[in-house]
Structure formats: structure tokens, C-alpha cells
Amino acid sequence: MPLLNRLKARLAIFIGAGLALASPAAANAPCARQSLQGRTVIVCTVDLTRQTLRTYWKASDGKPYGSLAGIAARAENRPGPMLFAMNAGMYHEDMRPVGLYVEAGQTQTKANTVAGPGNFHMRPNGVFYVSGATAGVMETRRFLASRLKADYASQSGPMLVVDGKFHPQITGRGTSAKIRNGVGVRSATSAVFIITDEPVTFSEFARMFRDDLKCRNALYFDGSISSIYAPSVGRSDSFMRVGPIVAAFSR
Numbered sequence: 351m352p353l354l355n356r357l358k359a360r361l362a363i364f365i366g367a368g369l370a371l372a373s374p375a376a377a378n379a380p381c382a383r384q385s386l387q388g389r390t391v392i393v394c395t396v397d398l399t400r401q402t403l404r405t406y407w408k409a410s411d412g413k414p415y416g417s418l419a420g421i422a423a424r425a426e427n428r429p430g431p432m433l434f435a436m437n438a439g440m441y442h443e444d445m446r447p448v449g450l451y452v453e454a455g456q457t458q459t460k461a462n463t464v465a466g467p468g469n470f471h472m473r474p475n476g477v478f479y480v481s482g483a484t485a486g487v488m489e490t491r492r493f494l495a496s497r498l499k500a501d502y503a504s505q506s507g508p509m510l511v512v513d514g515k516f517h518p519q520i521t522g523r524g525t526s527a528k529i530r531n532g533v534g535v536r537s538a539t540s541a542v543f544i545i546t547d548e549p550v551t552f553s554e555f556a557r558m559f560r561d562d563l564k565c566r567n568a569l570y571f572d573g574s575i576s577s578i579y580a581p582s583v584g585r586s587d588s589f590m591r592v593g594p595i596v597a598a599f600s601r
Contacts, residue, residue: 381394391546392580394542394580414444436531439505440593441592445593447593449462452503469573473508487569509569514560545576
């Protein structure tokens with residue numbers, strides 16, 4: 351989609367986004383607009399003692415869902431009402447995940463540890479995973495060495511925060527700013543998802559997770575195509591088709 355059309359689509363989304371904030375449902379929803387690092391973002395906080403996280407890619411017919419609204423309408427075996435959905439990792443043109451992807455305990459694409467260009471291959475990259483009633487973000491090689499059994503997982507990159515430290519290539523000197531989304535963890539039962547309303551640098555994005563939200567580990571999902579379905583904040587993005595998706599549900 352041409353860049354101008356993308357920007358128009360985003361503008362249309364943002365104009366009415368605040369209208370949902372005053373509703374009673376919004377008060378109990380996991381997503382809310384906040385100001386982090388002086389930027390407007392949407393933060394979705396998931397408490398895994400009360401909510402459930404799952405990854406989605408393909409429906410039972412073998413075809414990728416391709417859209418967040420599609421997940422909202424057609425997600426199979428959902429454990430309860432869906433609260434939000436977000437793109438959750440990089441993918442090829444055919445919607446196939448670039449790296450590790452696990453759904454319902456089944457590894458559908460293997461981990462990608464080869465060198466290459468682009469953000470995914472900015473080592474260390476990492477894996478977002480759900481195992482039972484816990485969630486985590488871990489460097490890819492450490493995750494593979496741990497032999498942890500994930501029920502749901504998606505690999506992306508780069509890591510933004512690793513054990514409380516910034517990725518070694520996130521130095522604060524970068525100037526490239528994009529709409530970005532990612533995930534961090536504050537504890538084994540608290541996962542935090544961010545999508546920005548305005549372009550930010552990698553350094554700004556990493557600081558949102560570490561300094562503002564106190565996440566010791568955080569992972570970048572993507573930029574430019576970053577999308578969210580979150581009725582409580584008036585968002586149902588559909589300007590780009592997406593591959594791996596993470597969705598949160600009430601139990």
C-alpha cells in the first residue's frame with residue numbers, strides 16, 4: 351500500500367480513537383493510552399492469572415487469518431471473550447513466520463538462527479512465549495538451550511531489553527523513527543504490549559519498556575505495519591495483512 355494511503359488510514363483510526371475511552375468497558379479493559387518517553391502509545395497489560403494469551407497464524411482450513419479483525423471474528427478454540435489482538439512477529443510475503451512459531455504446543459515453523467539483514471537478524475533476537483499460566487521473553491539461543499516447552503511462541507527481533515540492559519546496538523544515537531510495537535514482561539504472570547501512536551526510535555521504544563514500565567526483558571515485533579485490534583481504545587487496524595498474531599482473552 352502506498353505510504354500516503356497508509357498515513358491516511360492511520361489518521362482515520364486515530365481521529366476517533368479517544369471516543370471509546372469514556373465507556374464503562376474501557377475502564378476494565380487491559381489497553382489504555384499513555385504517555386511514555388513523551389510519546390503517545392497504547393499499552394495493553396495482561397495478567398495471566400486472570401487472562402489468557404494465545405498466538406494465531408492459520409485457521410483450520412490452512413489459510414492465514416491475515417487480519418486482526420479476522421481473529422476477532424474467526425479465532426478458533428477461544429478461551430473467552432477477546433480483549434485485543436496485535437501482530438506478533440515478522441513474516442514472509444506468504445504470511446509464513448520468519449522464525450520460530452508455536453501454536454497449541456505444536457511447532458509450525460522452526461527457530462531461525464542464521465545471519466541476515468534487517469531488524470529480525472539484529473542479534474540477539476528473541477522469543478515471546480506462553481507456557482501454562484506464565485509468559486516470557488528470552489533471547490533465542492537461550493530459549494532453545496533451555497528446552498522450555500512452550501504452548502505458544504513467536505520469534506522476532508531484535509531484543510530491546512535483555513536482563514535489564516539495552517540491546518548492544520541500541521545506543522541512543524539512532525534517528526530512524528517509525529510506528530513500532532512489541533512486548534515486555536515484568537514477571538512470569540505480567541506481560542505488557544506497546545504499540546506507538548507516533549513514530550519513535552529504537553532507543554525511545556526500548557526505554558518505554560525498561561525505564562517506564564520496568565520490564566527486564568522486551569522484544570520488538572515490527573514497525574510501520576504495526577497493528578492492533580482493541581475496541582476499548584477505538585482501534586481496529588486493517589491497513590496491512592499480517593502473519594503471526596497474539597491475542598488476549600478474558601477467562
